[in-house]
Amino acid sequence: MMTINRRRFLELMALSSAGLLGSRYLPAQTVTNNSSPSDSPPVLQCPTETGITVVWAVSRSATGTVEYGTAPDKLDRTAHGDIFGLKPFNSRFLQVRIDGLKPNTRYFYRTVTRPMKFEHAYSIKQEEPVAGEVFSFETSGAGTRSGTFSTINDTHNNQSTLKLLTDRLKQINSSYTVWNGDLVDSFDNENIAVEAVLRPANAAFAAQNPMLFVPGNHDYRGEWARNTPQALPAWEHNDPKDKKFGRNFVVRTGPLALIGLDTGEDKPDRHPAWAGLSYFEPYRVGQRDWLERALKSKAVASASFVVAFCHIPLFSPDPNANGGDTLEGYARFQRQANELWSPLLSKYGVQALITAHTHRFKYFPADQTRKWTQISGGGPQNTSTVIHGKAEGNTLEIIADDVIGNKELGRWQFKKR
Ligand SMILES: [Fe+2]
16 A cells, blocks of 8 residues: 555656646645645536636545635635534545635635544544645636637546546636546446546646536446445536536636536446436436526526536437437437437537537537537547637637647537527
């Protein structure tokens, strides 16, 4: 165990000295031992106009806080991550929500991890706290001139592809990374969530630009799948009736609104492979009403550009394609979600839907009946894509890059709604 800790520590320190983890603004507090309790860089998630969640992995039992402020040398506030009076304590994941922030504002932050030995209820031993590097992020909101995003998908914990993808994400430097599903083959245990999600190719890929998780069918597989909110926290909707839809989100960034939808598994709930544990059909029905409320919300209704994301395509040009509703094979598109959600995407003027799942890059322009363009990303072994967009002025431009072939696959412009 110690060897793994030391190796991870050395890897993180190598990244740090290469500037990959570090901040340009302030030298981090020096870590003076070789058993840093952190096992990943921080991963920013669930970004709103007034809050953000910081998640990081640890290699042994620890608690943690996040120090933050509006200048790198003035981290004068602390978020404690407390729930019902208890601060976090976990041997693999720490999660701290920061609230009460201002929209469109840059904040600087660092994690502070304190290893602890929990011997029994009346004997808890604290070790010295270890501060991480200082990073910064900007809260979302309509008040910026432009809005940007990058999408990756179907990474399946392929570390060499993740290296290419995270390098490209760093170059593009979009405000948000949408990770459009199938991060793993299956969530069999917590270590996969650390390796495949929190430190993909050892990159600090979302320490400054938040990640938006959109689940794929594989992300619902494995004995540990119900524990993914430890690494991938659920969205906290304002309306309590939306609590069930914690994988759906709306993020407003300048003139652009981003919407996340969850297509769930790729076979029907009655499929014997699920042993009766799947309930995605009612979940897709529920998301229809959530989607309509989201499309009518001020954040979306007032946006000049709207892009939606889901893992399984909603459209297939093949009339005989598997719609995920038969016991044979698996979905090439999601027929039920298509019937429920696609008319709303047309009615409320969503310009593009970015999907994944088929491991083939595809572009289908809007037509008379389907008023949105569908772009599907590639797979982990060939044509692995970063699909990135920038909305500014009267135009949204979306570009698809193949990071394995190192070439551009296409670029498309969308006029303001
Ligand atoms: Fe998939």
